[in-house]
Amino acid sequence: EIVLTQSPATLSLSPGERATLSCRASQSVSNYLAWYQQKPGQAPRLLIYDASNRATGVPARFSGSGSGTDFTLTISSLEPEDFAVYYCQQRSNWPRTFGQGTKVEI
Amino acid sequence: QITLKESGPTLVKPTQTLTLTCSFSGFSLSTSGAGVGWIRQPPGKALEWFALLYWDDDKRYSPSLKNRLTVTKDTSKNQVVLTMTNMDPVDTATYYCAHFDDYGISEAAWFDPWGQGILVTVSS
Numbered sequence: 244e245i246v247l248t249q250s251p252a253t254l255s256l257s258p259g260e261r262a263t264l265s266c267r268a269s270q271s272v273s274n275y276l277a278w279y280q281q282k283p284g285q286a287p288r289l290l291i292y293d294a295s296n297r298a299t300g301v302p303a304r305f306s307g308s309g310s311g312t313d314f315t316l317t318i319s320s321l322e323p324e325d326f327a328v329y330y331c332q333q334r335s336n337w338p339r340t341f342g343q344g345t346k347v348e349i
Numbered sequence: 350q351i352t353l354k355e356s357g358p359t360l361v362k363p364t365q366t367l368t369l370t371c372s373f374s375g376f377s378l379s380t381s382g383a384g385v386g387w388i389r390q391p392p393g394k395a396l397e398w399f400a401l402l403y404w405d406d407d408k409r410y411s412p413s414l415k416n417r418l419t420v421t422k423d424t425s426k427n428q429v430v431l432t433m434t435n436m437d438p439v440d441t442a443t444y445y446c447a448h449f450d451d452y453g454i455s456e457a458a459w460f461d462p463w464g465q466g467i468l469v470t471v472s473s
Contacts, residue, residue, distance in 0.1 A: 244412075270404045277459045279396075286445055286463035287396065292456050299456065330396055334459065339386070339398040 245269050246343045247331050247342035258325075262318040263295075264333035264345045271311045275335035278307055278316045282327045291316060321347070351375035351447050352426040353385070353464035356389025360470050363438050367469060371429040371446030378404050378422050378429070385429045386460050387420065390467075395441075403430055403451075436471045443468045 246269040256262055267275065274294040279287035291296040291307035294314055304319040318325055327330055331342040357369035364423050376383050387400040399411040402420045410418050418430045429446065447460035 278459075281396075287460075288410065288463075289459055289461035292459045298415050298459075298461065324448070332396075332398075332460070337409055339401070340390075341396040341398065343395045 244331055244338055245272060245336050245340050247333060247340055249329075249331060249342035249345045251268065251345060252343070254345060255349070256321055257324055257349065258321050260321050262316075262321055262325070262347055264329055264347070265314040266309075266342050268312045268314075270320045271318060271334075272333040272335035273332055274310050276303070276307075276309070276314050277332050277334070279332065280325075280327050281330065287330065299328040319346075351448050351462055353448060353462065355446055355464045355467040356400060357467060357469070359392040359468060362471065362473050363471060364392055365436050367431075367436050367440070369431045369433075369444055369446075369469075371431070371464060373427050373446075373448065373464075375413075376450070377427070378402075379424045379425065380404055380450075382435055382450045384449050384451065384472070385420075386447045386449060388445045388447060388460065388463075389440075390445070390466075391439075391442045392452065394442075400431060403448075418468045440441055441469065441471045 250265045250266045278291040281287040295307045306317045308315050328344045328346045330344045338349045353373040383404045399414050400420050401409045417434045447463040449455035
């Protein structure tokens, strides 16, 4: 099973600041990695797929990078609605796995 | 527009069998590439994928839950049914179903969109 380790667990920032979230895979997943955003009481929403592609309707302040085992989600300038939990997920191997999440808080 | 919604009991007793239904619209499970995944999330914890059903009836299960799971589809009703046997309090979680399509654009191969989720509590 591929383990995805996200860091940090919590990121305390202010609106307008830049957020950098990390996801590290226990073995290569090539570019088969996605990022999801989850707000309290809501289902997750796909943000980034194939490591670096923004999903439909996702603002340009969100960007993803990386390949192999090291991936980064960057939010260039935090908006109030961006404070949420972010999960990475791989679909390179079975079973599909998620990271444990990074909470971006004010 | 693709939508999904989970339905079923919100309270089950230990050792009972859980049956959840994912009702969807906007796609068909008779279309090559289409599929539905199941993901759960214990309160305050991370997401956990555990089952997936393809249009051709191929199924994939998490190794840790494989012996307790069955997923089936009713193409005419646009539904996927999940059964999980021998429920335990540690199975208390919000259960989500989500769409994917392996034959469409790259974006569609990922879980998107998701249903609203259903919180299932396992308690006597």
